[in-house]
Structure formats: structure tokens, C-alpha cells
Amino acid sequence: MNNLPNPLHPSWCLRGPNCAGAGDLHQSRLIPAAARGDELFQVRVGLWRMDVGPTPPSGLLLELSAGAESDCWPIDLAQSRALVHLSGRLVRRLAPTPARHVAA
Template identity: 70%
Template sequence: MSNLPNSVHPPWCPQGPACAGPNDLHLSRLIGTAVRGDEVIQARIGLWRMDVGPTPPSGLLLELSAGCDVERWPIDLAQSRSLAHLSRRLVRQLGPGSVRAA
């Protein structure tokens, strides 16, 4: 497997210092998910792609934090699609008013 040139950035890549470093990893800006701001665990989501091989692996990047403790979890594209579908289905089970129209 050969690495793709670093000059090939996905359109969502801010091309900053966190992008395409020694491991050729592209990260989008993370979007916060907190609604009220008083959650104990903060969740943010973004995109990732690693430039390796003919078909670069990509998917969602989940960041969960509590205080100073931050964990980042890259989830591949197939799992990301499944997670999006399953989470909508599960949230609907919480009851009326639990899901806002996008």
C-alpha cells in the first residue's frame, strides 16, 4: 500500500496542523452536541480519513470528554452508517418529543 500525496485533502479538511501529519490523517472540525451545556459528559463529532491504500479508510470521529479526560474514537464508514441508523431508531423509543426534526 502506498500513501496518497498530502496535497489531496477532502473538502471538509481544514488543512491545519492536525491534518495529514506523519500518519496522513485528515480530521474535520469537531461539532459539539451539547444542548444545555450542563452535561457531565461532553460529546463532539467530526469526520476522519487516513490516506493509505487505494481506498482510504474513513468515517466518523467521536470525542467524549469529562473534565480534562478526553477520548477520541474513529469509527469506520460502515459502522458510522449503522450507528446513525440504529441511534435514530433507539432515540424514537424514548418517547414523544425526544427527537427533533433535522
């Protein structure tokens, strides 16, 4: 797909069959999140952008899978930013904070 008509084709897109015309859906490679192999659910994250309108919607693409079943969920940019912030706050509540050394 090197001859794509879209001059604004993002460099991170895999250039698959969904991004070769009007209303293109661009998707990046999905990156596994902490894949150890023993999780019940697998989580992968990537980027997406749809070429529609003057400001194309974009954000994170989450893929959740259990066994052979998987679902992809596009999350818009505002929700993606909020998710990063909120998930960091929530995870800090779960994980113990390392002890800080106080200079005497």
C-alpha cells in the same frame, strides 16, 4: 499548511500537523452535540480519513470528554452508517411521538 503535497486533500480537513505526509490522517472540526453546559459528558463529532491504500478508510470521529479528560474514537464508514440508523431507532423509543392529526 497551504502547500500540502496531497492533491486529494479533503476540503473539510483542518490541515493540522497530522496531514502533511504519507499516511496522512485528515480530521474535520469537531461539532458539539447538544451542548447546554450542564451535561456530565460532553460529546463532539467530526469526520476523519486516513490516506493509506487504494480505498482510504474514513468515517465519523467521536470525542467524549468529562472535565479535562477526553478520548477520540474513529469509527469506520460502515459502522458510522449503522450508528446513524441504529441511534435514530433507539432515540425514537425514548422520546414520545407527537400526536398526529387524522383528517376527518
